[in-house]
Amino acid sequence: MRRFNHRITLSTGQTLEVTIDKSDEKPLGIIHILHGVAEHKDRYDHIVEYLCKRGFHVIRHNHRGHGINIEESTRGHFNTLQDLVDDVKEVGDTFRNELNSDLPYILLGHSMGSLIARKFVHDYPDDVDILLLSGTVVYSNLRGKLNLYGLKIVNLFLGSSTKSKFINNIAFKTTNREHKDLNKDNKWISESDENREQYEQDTYAGFPVSHKVLLETVKATVQTKKPSFIKKQNFNMPILLVSGKEDHFGGFGKGIKQLASIYKRSGVKHVTVQLYKNKRHEVLFETNQYAVYEHLYNWLIMQIKLLEKEESPNE
Incomplete structure (x- = not known):
């Protein structure tokens, strides 16, 4: 594989860090990885190396407010999730043309990145051939409304650009209670x-x-779960939902199954759920990560073969 690091300026004037990894094998597709909140693209080196060795070119970039070479004042903030969705479009279009725009284009979004991916396939239904959602966020209708109203009040009275440690702890670290291990902040x-x-x-x-x-991610969680929203995407695009059974943000597997059911009832033809026992939010980084990668790869190969059959029905 060959790795190329870029700093690109988008048409909006926004500068982003982008890494392109080119496979030395016969290319099977292009995978665009969208990282989660408060992390960065370089954490995905292991899965990128695995995928490249098996014939996938990989695009990944740091979202606004994330990364290494950014102004510290901007870290942890962006104005709207829609801005991030539109960034994916421009980054993807730019480098797909360079790699080979005829190859299947696959989005792999983790956590907040999965919400960006869920919005992307709504806004650009003809762009994506295959969708992979890792550790995606699913709330019950009641919890979604409560979180949304609560964060609207927080933004109104405490400020939108404020990064309160207390509010962040409520959003993330209180989930430790579900794992009965409060002395480990990131359990x-x-x-x-x-x-x-x-x-x-x-x-x-x-x-x-x-x-x-926080408000934008909750809004996206609520919005992208609605059947009326899902019905705008390409029903022929296969979706894989990958999650740990102990992932709080996936409703401990129940929310993931519920989202799959909503996709199917809304008309999506190919939806697969893969849950991993005892694994948590970062299912791509767990102790069994290479088994997860193998499952992803095998599922991808199956979907690509089906795409090829659809494109060549007479062969």
């Missing part, structure tokens, strides 16, 4: 001690985010 992230330690020692991960970022 919710992963069963893997090694992964949690790396996360905690990473200067560019685990930082507080603004109240607006």
Whole structure:
């Protein structure tokens, strides 16, 4: 594989850090990885190397307010999730043309990145051939409304750009109660001690985010679950939902199954759920990560073969 790091300026004037990894094998597709909140693209090196060795070119970029070479005042803040969706469009279009725009284009979004991906396939239904959602967020209708109203009040009275440690703790670290281990701040992230330690020692991960970022992610969680929203996307695009059974943000598997059911009832033809016992939010970084990668790869190969059959029905 060959790696190329870029700093690009988008048409909006926004500068983003982008990494392109080109496979040396016969290319099967292009995978665009969208990282989660308060982390960065470089944490995905292991899965990128795995995918490249098996014939996938990989695009990944740091979202606004995330990354290494950014102004510290901007870290942990963006104005709207829609801005991030539109950034994905421009980054994807730019580098797909360079790699080979005829190859299947696959979005792999983790956590907040999965919400961006869910919005992207609504806004640009003809762009994506296959959708992978890792650790996606699913709230019950009641919890979604309560979170939304609560964060609207927080933004109104405490400020949208403020990064309150107290509010961030409520959003993330109170989830430890579900794991009965309050002395470990990031227990919710992963069963893997090694992964949690790396996360905690990473200067560019685990930082507080603004109240607006929290509000935007909750808004997207509520919005992208609605059947009326889902019905705007391409029903022929296969979707894989990957999550740990102990992921608080996926409703401990129940929310993931519920979202899959909503997709199917809304008309999506191919929806697959893969839940991993005892695994948590960062299912791509767990102790069984290579087994997860293998499952992703096998599922992708199956979907690509089906795409090829649809494109060549007479062969």
